[in-house]
Amino acid sequence: MLRKRGSVIFCGTFLFVTWNAILVLLLWGRPPSSQTEEPGGGGEKVVVRPTNDAVGAVLRMADAFEAELERQKKILVDIQYHQSLWDPSNKDRPKAVFPSQPVIPILVIACNRVTVRRCLDKLLEHRPSAELYPIIVSQDCGHADTAEVIKSYGNKVTHLKQPDLSDIPVQPGHKKFQGYYKISRHYRWALNQVFKTLSHSSVVIVEDDLEVAPDFFEYFRALLPLLQSDPSLWCVSAWNDNGRDGYVDPGKANLLYRTDFFPGLGWMIRKELWEELEPKWPASFWDDWMRQPDQRRNRACIRPEISRTLTFGRQGVSLGQFYDKYLRYIKLNTEFVPFTKIDLSYLKEEIYRENFKKEVYSAPVVTYEDVKQGQLKGQGPYRLQYSTKDSFKVMAKNLGIMDDLKSGVPRAGYRGVVSFISRGRRIYLAPPPGWTQYDTTWS
Template sequence: MRAGVVLLIVGAVLLVLLQVVLFGDYNRELRGLSEHVHRTEGLRNQLQQALEGHANLSKLYSDLDQRLGAAYDRIAEEQAGASATEAALRAKLRGGFRQSGGGLGLGAAPHRKTDAGAQRSTGAAKAHIYPSGHEDEECVGGALDTTGVIAAVVSVVFNRPDYLKRHAASLLAVHGSDLTYRQKFPLFFSQDGTPVHIGTQEVAQSYEQISYLHHLERVAPVVRQRQEKIEYYRIAAHYRFILRTMFDCFRYSRLIILEEDMDLAPDFFSFFEALTPRLDRDPTLMCISSWNDHGQDKFVRDARQLYRSDFFPGLGWMLRNELWQELKGGWPGSYWDDWLRQNGTRKGRQCIRPEVCRNYNFGRDGSSKGMFFSQFLEPIRLNTENVDWLREDLSYLELPRYDDDMAATLAAAKEVGSAQEAEAVAGDVVLRYDSQEHYERVAASFGMLLEWRDGVPRGAYKGVVSIRWGNARVFFAPSSNYVDPELHPEEYVNVDANGAIMRGRSL
C-alpha cells in the first residue's frame, strides 16, 4: 500500500517535471502572444480614436469649405447689384478671406455636380455641363451672351485627375482674385477621351464656376506612319472641337487655351486683358502667349519685359475668332502646334510673349512622356509679382518702333563669342551666328533649348533670341554671313522617339 502511494507521488512529480520540460517554451510563447494581442488591441483602440477624430476634422473642413463657397457666391450677387461697393468688397476678398483662408482657398472650393445642361452658378458666369460632341457634327450649344467678355478660357483635359485638381486650384485662386473676372473670362474644361476617364470627369464637373465640355471620338484616326503616336492625331481633333465650339457655336470673340497641368501667375488675367486691344488692332500679331521657351530661372530677370516672337509659343495663349475663321479650313490632322509654326500658316505674323512666364507646366507625365521636362520645363520660373498690366506702357511693342529699338540695341551691344565672355559683361551683348548649326553650338553652351521650326529658332524675332546671363542680356543674332537652313516643310523624314514627325532637321 505504502509502495503504491510512493509510486503515485513519484509519478506525479515526474509528470510535472515532464510538463515543464515539454511545454515550458510553449507557455512562455503563449504568454508573449497574449501580451502582443493586448498591445495590438490598445493600438487598435488608439487608431479608432484617431480615425474618429479625422472624420470629425474632415466634416469640419467640409462644412467650412461649403460656407466659404456660399459666401463667395453671395458676395458676387451683391456686387452684381451694387457697383458702388465693388471696390470695397474686392479689397475685403483680397485682404481678408484669401489671406485668412489659408489652404482652403476662397475661389478654389469644389462643389456638388448638377444635372447635365443645368445652370450651376449665379453671377455673371453661367456654368453648364454640356452634352458630348464631335468636331464635325452639330454644336453642343448655341450662341452665348458674350456681353462684357474679354475672352473665354478653356483648359484642355484628358485623364490626369490629380493634375486637374492642382490646375483648378491655381486657376480659381487667380480668377477669384477679382470678381469682375467672372464676367470677363468665363471658364471651361474640355475633356478628351472615348470612353471618358471617369475619375477626371468627376473632378472636371465638380466646380460651379467652370463649364464642362466633352470631345467625343466617333472613329479612331489613321496615322500616316506606323511609328507615329495616335495621341497627336487625337489632340489635333480635340483642339478643332474646342475652337469650333467656342468660336462658331458659342460665338466668343477671343479664346485663351490652357492645359490641365498648368499653374498660373497672379497677374495672368491682367496680362491678357491689357494686351487684348493690341491683338485686336495689330494685323501683324497672331496671338498673345503667357509662355517663354527660354523662361528657365537662369535666363530671366525682368517680370515686366515683353517681346515679339516669330515662333508660336503655345502653352497658354490667346487668339481671335478671325484667326480661327482663316485657319479652320486647313486645320491639320495632327501636330497642330507645329502647323501653326510653319511660315505658310503664320504669314509673317508674330505672338507677344513675356520674359518671365505667366504659367508653369508641372506635368511630367503626358503625351510626350516627360521629354525634356527635367532640363527645360521644371526649371521654368513662374512670375510671382502681381504686375498691374493695365498701367504699363506697352507702346514699345508696336511696329516699326519695336524694329527700330531692336536695331539700336544690337548696334550698341558689345559683341562676344561665348558664354564665358558674356558672363563677364554687365549690360547688353550680342553673339552672332552664321547658320542653324552655328546657333545650336553656341546656344548649347548656355544650356538652351535648341529646336527650330521652319527656319525659326524658339523664341526668335527675325532670328534674334534673347536671354539673361549673369548681369548681361544676351542677344543671339544672325551675322551678315548668315545662311538660311535648307527647308523641306512637306517632306516627312522620320519619326522621333516620342512618336512625333521630324521634318528635315527640325523636330
C-alpha cells in the same frame, strides 16, 4: 432686417401672381359680350352660344393675359434678385458684375489627368471676375475620374465633353502617334465650340497641366487691344521657352517681347484667326504646323520675359520630351504687374522692330568663350553672333538655351535673335547685321 425685407418681397410676389391667376380664370369663365339672350317661343330665354370667332377671341385674350402674367413674374423675380444692388444697407457688399469689357474665356484642354484640379484651382484663385473670364473645360478621352474632378467644381466652370472618342485611321508608321492625332481633333472641336457655338470673339487656351501666375488674367486683358489692332500679330503667349531661373532677369517682370516662334502653353487668339486656320487644321502635330511659314505668314506673337504659366505635366503623349532638362525649371512669375496701366505701344511692329535692331546691333560683339567662362566686363547687353545652323545649335546647347529650330525659327527668337541672361548679363544670340529672312532648311 434683410430676411424680413426678403420675406415681404416674396409675399408680395406670391400675392401678385395669385391675383393675376384669379383674374385670368375669371375672364376665362365670364360670358363674352357677344353672347345674347333671346326670348324663346314659350317665353323662356334662350342663350345664344358664341360663334367660333367669339371663342377664338376669348382664347386669344386668355393667351395674352397668360403671356403678360409670365412677363410680370419675371420682372418681380429680377427686382428681387437685384434688390441688394440698391438696398442702402448693402452698400459695402460685393455687387453683381455686368461686363462692359470684352469677355475673354479660358479654354482648358483636358483628357485623363486628375491633376487638372491644380490647374483649375489656380485659375479660380487668380481670376478677378467670373463674368469676364468664364472657364470652359473641354475634356477628351472619356476618363471617368477626371470627369468627376471637373464636375466637382459645379457651376464655377463649364464642362464640355468631346463626343468622338474613336481611334483615328493613320498610316502604319504613325500608329505610335495616335495620341497626337486625337489631340489635334480635340483642339479643333473645342475651338469650334468656343467660337462657333458659344460665339466668343477671343479665347485663351491652356492645357490641363499648366499653373498660372497671379497676373495671368491681367496680362491677357492688357494685350487683347494690341492683338486686335496690330495685323502683324497673331497670338499672345504666356510662355518663354528659355524662361528658366537664371536665364531671365528677375527684375524685369514687366518686360515683353515680340517673337516669330509660336510658343503655345497658355496662348490667346481671336475668332478671325480661327476662321482662317480651321478649314485647313491638321490631322496631327498641330503646334508644329502652326510654326510653318504658311500659317505664320510673317506674323509674330507677344511673349513675356518671365513666364505666366508653368507646366507640371511630365507624363503625356510627348513622353516628357524637354521636361526634365528644361520645362521643370521654368520660372513662374510671382509679382503682379498692372499691365493694363502700362503703355504697351512699344510692342507695335513699326516701333518695336527699329528699337530692337538698334539695341541688338549696337551691343558689343563677344566670343562664345567669353560668355561661357564668365569673362564679360560691364553690365551689357552683349551680342554673340552665329552664321550657320550648326554654330547656332552648338552655342545654344552649350549655353543652356533650347537649340531646336522649327522652319528655321529658334525658340523665343525674333528676326533670328534670341535674348537671354547668362551669369547676370543680357546676351543676344544673333545672326549677322542685315538679316532678312529665315532659312526653312534649318530644322
